[in-house]
Amino acid sequence: MSPSPWTRAGAGLLVVVAATELALVEVFWLPLRIGGVLVPVSVVAAVAGNLLLVRLAHRVTGSRIAAVLPAVVWLVVAVAASIRRPEGDLLVTGTGVAGYVNLAFLLLGVLAAAFAVGRVLAAPRPELSRPAVTR
Template sequence: MRAKGLETAIRAGGAIVVVAAALLAALIESFLVPFYIGGIAVPLAGALAFFWNWGLAALGVWLVRGRWIVVLTALAWFAVVLAASMPTAAGSLVITSGFNGYALLLAGTAGIAVALWQYFRPRPATTPRPAAGSQAPKQAIPSATKESRP
């Protein structure tokens, strides 16, 4: 019974770590939206959002041993990004409506969508295959039976 409690604690700790990482990633990405090099908008926040969301989902599934952590990390990321894209009372925004802001929202959502597809897609049922070198059991061929016709 003690090992089961330790495993549950490790899974709960993993969930907390992954959700905290998703919150931190969304915060960092939000502040990287206005990233320009020589006056040209560089979608660094969008690229990071895609790979971090996908990677955090994989890390969460590995740590927690359950696929539902993907949904939890997605909700945490969306909460921060939506809060950062709403104007304050003074009218200031963290995520602006420009190329980089849209790239962040689109790429981050795409990273989450890829992770959701990866862990929640329907998989075909597999039938056991005979081992190499063994022969599959032979099925009897039904013989034609004589039926009496009236």
Template structure:
């Protein structure tokens, strides 16, 4: 008595892989830009509110740390969802404009949102913009993957 293994045909074609539709790609990219802009606005205001935080009258730099973490996350999200390097520019511009507005425009009472003696806020603006710039610089230095044709 011999036991025979079932015969399988290796000549069967593999199921075709569907490419994502162009419309879905546009929706994802647009949604990524919108979400990254909203996140940039929210994190910018959160960072502005954290900048005058003090413990025992001494300013702490928690806003600077929050800025670095948030801007790296924003950069990664924007580039990943858009799929292009230019996706980083939109949240970077929005975040920077909010910071410039906060530092340079007076309220109706004549006050600035960020005063010149708030070193935490000034460092936060510098480090936040540098975080975007360093992320972009690293993307520029990264070589695109080589595709075989």
């Protein structure tokens, strides 16, 4: 017995919410330092999160469109964090070593999302059950 459309939609919504929360946490991890040394945890989390959440969204919903949503959500959060707010706040900066980590976060995160979406979209569709044609 396959899950109902409401169950699949709810599971897809949970994956999108998880993608949103993970993207926000990744942005706030960008300046993470341990003992004065910048630790690029957010870069690893962006790559792993985008690869896994796109695949998970496709698996739980069975929809290719729903599989794209975690990648789109990640991109929206990352771009929004790199735009200066009216108060002057800027989360993704571009100076010094932190600028290189931020650039790696954006580039590798987008590449991982594009790769994951490409794998989902390029996968063969499962055959629909068709009645056997007899002659």
